[in-house]
Amino acid sequence: MRFATINGRAALVTDDGYVDLHDASGGDLPSDALAALDRWEDVRTFASSAPPATGAFETSQLGAPVPNPRQVFALAANYRDHAAEAGIDLPEQPYVFTKFPSCIAGPHDDVLLGGHRVDWEVELVVVIGRRCKDVPLDQAWDVVAGLTVGQDISDRKVQFRKPFPHLAVSKSFPTYGPTGPWITTADELPDPAALPLRCSINDELMQDSTTEQLYFDVPALVASISSMVELLPGDLIFTGTPAGVGSTRDPRLYLKPGDVITSEIPGIGIMRNLCVEKG
Numbered sequence: 024m025r026f027a028t029i030n031g032r033a034a035l036v037t038d039d040g041y042v043d044l045h046d047a048s049g050g051d052l053p054s055d056a057l058a059a060l061d062r063w064e065d066v067r068t069f070a071s072s073a074p075p076a077t078g079a080f081e082t083s084q085l086g087a088p089v090p091n092p093r094q095v096f097a098l099a100a101n102y103r104d105h106a107a108e109a110g111i112d113l114p115e116q117p118y119v120f121t122k123f124p125s126c127i128a129g130p131h132d133d134v135l136l137g138g139h140r141v142d143w144e145v146e147l148v149v150v151i152g153r154r155c156k157d158v159p160l161d162q163a164w165d166v167v168a169g170l171t172v173g174q175d176i177s178d179r180k181v182q183f184r185k186p187f188p189h190l191a192v193s194k195s196f197p198t199y200g201p202t203g204p205w206i207t208t209a210d211e212l213p214d215p216a217a218l219p220l221r222c223s224i225n226d227e228l229m230q231d232s233t234t235e236q237l238y239f240d241v242p243a244l245v246a247s248i249s250s251m252v253e254l255l256p257g258d259l260i261f262t263g264t265p266a267g268v269g270s271t272r273d274p275r276l277y278l279k280p281g282d283v284i285t286s287e288i289p290g291i292g293i294m295r296n297l298c299v300e301k302g
């Protein structure tokens with residue numbers, strides 16, 4: 024199943040278009056995406072009844088699949104290849120920080136550059152589908168609604184301010200959290216533990232890796248975070264970025280107005296975000 028926000032309303036994406044969740048269910052299911060995630064089991068049951076498509080849609084109509092999550096977690100130093108290129112040790116425990124929900128943007132929204140050292144980070148994003156706490160490792164996939172693509176856009180100037188890393192604010196400027204194009208359930212993917220992920224800036228391939236490079240995988244992250252914090256439907260976990268970010272390549276590559284960030288996880292989908300100068 025693929026779950027999207029189309030024209031600001033919860034929808035299912037089908038091979039021949041989309042299904043408006045509220046209208047097609049005769050008003051039973053909500054039109055708000057977060058409210059639909061609160062009723063994820065009902066949404067899955069409804070989707071399995073193969074409702075007829077409402078119509079076709081353009082990519083410009085897609086919004087963030089969870090436009091207003093209650094909590095957004097993110098991981099630093101969670102890919103072996105990225106830790107190696109950055110010369111940092113892999114942590115003994117997942118290094119969790121937060122992106123504030125106000126940074127969330129859609130899969131084709133503009134990224135408003137707030138500085139001159141703004142970097143890309145393509146990531147696999149986990150969407151939680153159930154209120155949960157202390158989830159055992161072997162039950163972690165049960166609380167996952169699905170997976171989507173994300174960009175953990177980062178202002179490196181703010182991030183590396185002394186004396187402590189400023190992860191939360193440097194990665195939470197408005198529009199610094201593009202997500203989408205939709206939530207794909209794990210059963211749609213041949214192997215949800217081995218997903219290729221790529222990021223290009225304009226036509227240049229910058230990141231080209233696989234989630235097999237994750238140091239703490241999806242079950243480990245869900246188990247670890249839920250051992251400390253209660254997880255809620257619609258919560259997002261940005262699982263970390265692989266090698267190939269600008270800060271380890273060349274500062275001259277940092278994002279400029281007019282750049283197009285293309286982020287792709289084959290099997291899930293593609294996002295294209297144009298960088299513009301903040302007005």
Ligand code: ZN
Nearest residue numbers: 144175263264
């Ligand atoms: Zn990141």
